[in-house]
Amino acid sequence: MSTLPSQKAQSDVVAVNAPAFGLRQYLTCLKGVMVREGLRFVNQRERFISSLVRPLVWLLIFAAGFRQVLGVSIIPPYKTYVLYEVYITPGLCGMILLFSGMQSSLSMVYDREMGNMRTLLVSPFPRWYLLVSKLIAGVTVSIAQVYVFLFVAYFFGIKMPPLGYLFVLPALFLAGLMLCALGMFLSSVIKQLENFSGVMNFVIFPMYFASPALYPLWRVQQSSPILYKICQFNPFTYAVELIRFALYEQVDWLSLAVVVGCTLLFLAGAIIAYDPSRGLMNRKQDTGGNA
Amino acid sequence: MQHVKTDGNGGVAALEVAAVSYSYGSKRALSDVSFAIAPASFTVLLGLNGAGKTTLFSLISRLYSTRNGTIRIFGNDVARASGEALRRLGIVFQARTLDLDLSVYQNLSYHASLHGIGARQARQRIDTLLKQMDMGDRLHDKARSLSGGQMRRIEIARALLHEPPLLLLDEATVGLDIQSRAGILATIRKLVATEGIGVLWATHLIDEVEDGDQVVVLREGRLVAAGKVTDVVKSTGTKTLRDAFSRLSGLDSRQITDIEP
Numbered sequence: 001m002s003t004l005p006s007q008k009a010q011s012d013v014v015a016v017n018a019p020a021f022g023l024r025q026y027l028t029c030l031k032g033v034m035v036r037e038g039l040r041f042v043n044q045r046e047r048f049i050s051s052l053v054r055p056l057v058w059l060l061i062f063a064a065g066f067r068q069v070l071g072v073s074i075i076p077p078y079k080t081y082v083l084y085e086v087y088i089t090p091g092l093c094g095m096i097l098l099f100s101g102m103q104s105s106l107s108m109v110y111d112r113e114m115g116n117m118r119t120l121l122v123s124p125f126p127r128w129y130l131l132v133s134k135l136i137a138g139v140t141v142s143i144a145q146v147y148v149f150l151f152v153a154y155f156f157g158i159k160m161p162p163l164g165y166l167f168v169l170p171a172l173f174l175a176g177l178m179l180c181a182l183g184m185f186l187s188s189v190i191k192q193l194e195n196f197s198g199v200m201n202f203v204i205f206p207m208y209f210a211s212p213a214l215y216p217l218w219r220v221q222q223s224s225p226i227l228y229k230i231c232q233f234n235p236f237t238y239a240v241e242l243i244r245f246a247l248y249e250q251v252d253w254l255s256l257a258v259v260v261g262c263t264l265l266f267l268a269g270a271i272i273a274y275d276p277s278r279g280l281m282n283r284k285q286d287t288g289g290n291a
Numbered sequence: 292m293q294h295v296k297t298d299g300n301g302g303v304a305a306l307e308v309a310a311v312s313y314s315y316g317s318k319r320a321l322s323d324v325s326f327a328i329a330p331a332s333f334t335v336l337l338g339l340n341g342a343g344k345t346t347l348f349s350l351i352s353r354l355y356s357t358r359n360g361t362i363r364i365f366g367n368d369v370a371r372a373s374g375e376a377l378r379r380l381g382i383v384f385q386a387r388t389l390d391l392d393l394s395v396y397q398n399l400s401y402h403a404s405l406h407g408i409g410a411r412q413a414r415q416r417i418d419t420l421l422k423q424m425d426m427g428d429r430l431h432d433k434a435r436s437l438s439g440g441q442m443r444r445i446e447i448a449r450a451l452l453h454e455p456p457l458l459l460l461d462e463a464t465v466g467l468d469i470q471s472r473a474g475i476l477a478t479i480r481k482l483v484a485t486e487g488i489g490v491l492w493a494t495h496l497i498d499e500v501e502d503g504d505q506v507v508v509l510r511e512g513r514l515v516a517a518g519k520v521t522d523v524v525k526s527t528g529t530k531t532l533r534d535a536f537s538r539l540s541g542l543d544s545r546q547i548t549d550i551e552p
Contacts, residue, residue: 021374025407032404036393043392115386119449122352123405124377130405275356 021125029125030133037137040107051100051145052152055092059153063088075216077248089158090244091213093146093168094175098236100142101179102204108134108187121274128271135184135267139176146172164247171246174259175239181266182235188273207236212244235262303366305330305457305489306351311360313346313512320346321512324360328491328505330456333483335500336493338509339540344493345385347509348461352382364457378406381450385461385493389442389449391435395426398434399449406453413452420448424478440471447478457489458482464499472499497533506532508539515539 041047063085078087111117120130150158150165160168186199210231212220217237221228231237238258245252304327313321321343328334338344349355351362353373362369367376389398396417403413421427424444434442443463450458460479464472476499482488491507492499500506506523508516516523516539520532527535 021407024409028404028407028409032401035404036390036397036401039393039397040390115384115388116390118352118354118384118386119388119402120405121354122377122380122382124374125405125407126374 026125026129029123029129030136033120033130033133034137034140037134037141041141047103048145051096051103052148054099055096055149056152058088058092058095059085059158060156075218077245077250077252085156085158087216088214089150089153089160090247091211091240092149093172093243093247094211094213094236094240095208096146096149097139097142097172097176097179097239098204098208100145101138101176101181101183102186102199104134104138104142104180104183104187108184109190127275131184131271131274132267135177135180138180138183139173142176142180143169143172160247161249163249167249168243168246171242174256174263175242178235178239178259178263178266181263181270184270185266185273188270207234210234211237211240213240235259238262304328304363305332305365306491307361307363307366308347308351309361309363311347311350311357311362313343313350313355313358319512321350324509324512324514326507326514326517328489328507330365330489331483331487332505333480333490333492334505334507336491336507336509337495337497337500337536338493339495339542341511342495342509342540343512344495344509345461346512348382348384348459348493351459352380353377378453379455379457381453381455381458383443383446383450383458383460383463385463385465387442387446389434389437389445392433394431394433395421395437395445396430398445399452402449403452408453416452416454417448420451421445424448438471440467440475443467443471443475444478447475451482451488455488457491459491459493461493462495463492464494464496497536500532508536510540 067084108117111120120134121127123130147165150160182203186203190199208214210227211234212231213236217228217231220231235258238252238255241252242255242259245255307327309325311321311324312319324343324347336344336347346355350357351364351369353369353376357370362376364376365379367379369376390401393401399417399420400410400413403416408416417430418427421430424447426441426444426448429437429441429445434445437445447460447463450460458479463479464475467475479490479492483490494500500520502520504520505518506516506520507514508523516526516535518526523539524530524532524535527538529535529538
């Protein structure tokens with residue numbers, strides 16, 4: 001194999017300016033990914049409005065209608081009877097994170113189809129770091145949506161203990177990370193944008209309804225022990241409970257352990273799936289080129 | 292500051308592709324492809340649609356993993372030292388990769404951050420490159436509002452933001468009018484001459500090749516010729532590159548296009 005010669009006369013040595021990346025460069029990369037995710041969210045006004053309207057519809061219409069039907073007994077972390085609206089608020093926070101996580105999955109499928117994903121994947125930073133940056137960016141946008149929802153809910157009389165708004169932040173971050181990681185893994189499996197409707201039907205809705213987001217699990221157990229078992233295997237169940245307890249300044253350790261475990265599992269799956277040497281991406285024929 | 296030896300004759304190549312093969316399932320896309328290009332050179336990767344150009348670019352940029360063979364960028368193995376290799380590589384993909392909802396500046400600064408370039412330095416580079424590309428007045432325009440040729444110029448500016456010594460362009464002129472094509476090609480050739488950047492220019496359009504260029508010809512995933520245009524023409528026993536390319540591609544020379552249909 002011979003090297004095709006240079007066209008330009010030059011010296012024997014060419015300087016290639018490439019000092020190793022330090023912490024500052026890593027943070028610059030994270031900031032860039034977060035800014036882009038934020039700009040995309042702001043630019044997509046419909047996404048912002050629907051992310052707010054969806055939980056408010058559940059809170060103000062569904063909850064009002066079902067208040068009398070779905071009575072809630074005193075269960076931890078509640079110390080007294082609570083209104084149904086109060087009960088479902090943590091579940092609606094989880095719903096925002098769930099939809100947002102899947103939206104992030106959608107955006108990755110879209111990015112891949114449109115080619116934008118390549119600009120991320122050809123960055124010299126480690127692939128795992130790029131994916132984690134994208135996750136953190138997605139979760140940050142989700143958390144902002146949750147706080148806007150809680151702010152609006154406050155004016156409709158759904159008030160949490162003041163410190164709960166602070167305590168819930170790490171819970172939202174962990175739960176959001178888990179759901180975004182799941183979305184990222186799914187995005188590596190989905191080949192085309194059209195297949196995303198399948199995710200809605202087979203992932204989002206089952207996860208949401210087979211959880212304590214809308215009704216306590218003891219009620220589910222009374223009506224269907226099998227469904228109760230399914231709910232217990234649903235990671236979203238633990239995300240909702242983690243948020244619920246955190247809003248009342250408590251930690252549900254089981255939920256914390258499950259959410260952390262699932263986050264690591266889904267994240268590892270996503271990193272493997274997007275790793276060019278091992279992942280699923282390698283098996284897909286590129287749609288952007290000819291061969 | 293790392294120094295890479297490049298004497299053009301046995302020194303470290305800007306890009307070295309050694310015995311690379313790749314398959315999509317049972318479909319072989321590349322078979323035992325080997326070539327190397329020197330720094331500060333303009334090399335044309337010629338091949339018809341389906342010859343394996345885009346697959347090769349995906350392997351060089353590590354979108355796909357090289358299972359058979361080795362690819363090195365300035366001596367850095369893309370599989371083993373991907374970070375070091377990718378830092379020296381700028382790439383313009385065939386498919387448009389600008390985020391249409393973001394402005395030109397936002398697109399470029401996003402790319403700068405993906406290379407760890409801070410805001411102030413990024414702004415300086417962006418201003419310089421946009422002027423170089425005659426796009427200085429479009430900084431805050433949405434990418435969606437740009438024409439195809441303008442988008443390509445922005446993508447080239449983006450690929451150059453981190454000052455890579457090697458630039459890959461995959462069918463960069465596809466879908467552009469003749470004037471835009473000529474403008475972009477001239478810009479890239481000027482970069483080779485003035486900035487000393489090594490360029491691998493993938494195309495199936497024969498009129499984009501000049502007599503002084505190096506060419507690498509792919510046919511159905513196999514390398515069928517590599518070298519100076521004159522040498523390739525001579526080796527095929529033809530008189531023009533068009534005839535040489537048609538013979539190497541197994542086509543009638545009338546089927547070789549200068550411009551896109």
